[in-house]
Amino acid sequence: MSHRILLTSLSFGVATALLATPAAFAQQPAQAPVITTTKVPNTDNVYVFRYQFHQSMFVVTPDGVIATDPIGENRPAAEAYIAEIRKITQAPIRYVVYSHHHADHIAGGKPFKDLGATFVAHNKAKERLTQAPRADIVPVDQGVDGTTKLSLGGTDVELHFVGRNHSDNSLVLRLPKEKVIFAVDFIPVQTVNFAAMPDSYLPDWDESLRRVIAMEWDTLIPGHPGPGGRLGTRQDVQNHLVYMQELSAEVKTAADSGKCPDAAKAEIKMPKYATWQQYGQYLAGNIERYCTFHTKGQ
Numbered sequence: 001m002s003h004r005i006l007l008t009s010l011s012f013g014v015a016t017a018l019l020a021t022p023a024a025f026a027q028q029p030a031q032a033p034v035i036t037t038t039k040v041p042n043t044d045n046v047y048v049f050r051y052q053f054h055q056s057m058f059v060v061t062p063d064g065v066i067a068t069d070p071i072g073e074n075r076p077a078a079e080a081y082i083a084e085i086r087k088i089t090q091a092p093i094r095y096v097v098y099s100h101h102h103a104d105h106i107a108g109g110k111p112f113k114d115l116g117a118t119f120v121a122h123n124k125a126k127e128r129l130t131q132a133p134r135a136d137i138v139p140v141d142q143g144v145d146g147t148t149k150l151s152l153g154g155t156d157v158e159l160h161f162v163g164r165n166h167s168d169n170s171l172v173l174r175l176p177k178e179k180v181i182f183a184v185d186f187i188p189v190q191t192v193n194f195a196a197m198p199d200s201y202l203p204d205w206d207e208s209l210r211r212v213i214a215m216e217w218d219t220l221i222p223g224h225p226g227p228g229g230r231l232g233t234r235q236d237v238q239n240h241l242v243y244m245q246e247l248s249a250e251v252k253t254a255a256d257s258g259k260c261p262d263a264a265k266a267e268i269k270m271p272k273y274a275t276w277q278q279y280g281q282y283l284a285g286n287i288e289r290y291c292t293f294h295t296k297g298q
């Protein structure tokens, strides 16, 4: 039902856009963004903030809040994020931890900085953001090497670096007592990888998935919602590793036959994954990325 409503309003929007002058279009009320905050099952104080199709984790303690990605690139997500936190606690927001350096997840953090939060990220992310600063990205105050633990109000949050994958600076946040992890973009839940996997490191990515599987945890908060908005499980990480291995093997066969990239992109189907999110949209991009890997070795 909700899909039907969405499709209807989208087609209405397109028709309106075609007919309307820019000024008239600008007066159309913007479609309300999807903003939800949900407590992670089996925890007392771990939450998922979702703004459209981006997600962040935040942790509430008596001594303050540990927040993550502001997800506010070209949109007021950070203000909404803070408003959601304030429905739960008035405790100070002590930290904002960046999952990795990509702007769609970390831009827009100024409202958190204005409240005095300390911004934390992997040293490599700090270095990248120092070399290529952006006005809409709050600089990193505290760089970490991936073995740091934040302790606040009786809750521990470990910051792990598990190797290069979808970036060279992705952190996995793990709450040992709550058995929750937060990992962004390198473990899509029942979803193929984004596009042609920009900024990806192969074969390191597989190893980082193995390291996550070897950690102790029960619930994965992904940076984008899984099917039906669900969170992830250990089985999802295993499935993603198998997906990448099976796709790599298929593309290697094609590469060895000189089919990369165009014929490989046209011919390879992975029917086992046809029900995964973004399969139709991005499988060809994923194939292209593995063609580069198997023909150029990186």
Ligand SMILES: [Zn+2]
Pocket (backbone or CB within 6 Å): 100, 102, 105, 166, 184, 185
């Ligand atoms: Zn990313």
